[in-house]
Amino acid sequence: MKKASIKYLFERNKTFYFRMSIPPAKRADFKKREFVESLGTRSLEEAITLLESKTQFYLAKLAGIETDDSVAALRVYSRKGISSEPSGHELDHCGLDEGEACG
Structure with missing residues (x-):
């Protein structure tokens, strides 16, 4: 059975993506x-819970509103259960292309 489509959400290899x-x-x-x-x-x-914050983050980027990528990255670290604040070096290597937000 085909799943209902949710705007900005898709699944690849059993993992959900924005x-x-x-x-x-x-x-x-x-x-x-x-x-x-x-x-x-x-x-x-x-995924549906996380989708709202991702949608707002990227709509703000499109609108030209400054977003704090480090705050978004901290959300990823806290979601993964890492209690300490990541260093700038860790933020640079979050696995995304240059200029993309980690969170």
Whole structure:
């Protein structure tokens, strides 16, 4: 049975991801066609919970509102159960392309 479609959410290899198309007029600014980021969960319920903050974060980026990527990265660390604050070096190596947010 096919699952109902939820805007910006897709599943790959049993893991849920956020995906948002970048409007053509903004693609040159971001040097890509879409934002894609793992939500780090196999649970649909958890993915739906995380989806709202991801959606707001990337809509703000598209609107040109400054976002604090380090705060987003801290959310990832706390979700993974890491209690200490990551250093700048760890934030630089969060597994995403340059310029993408960790969280």
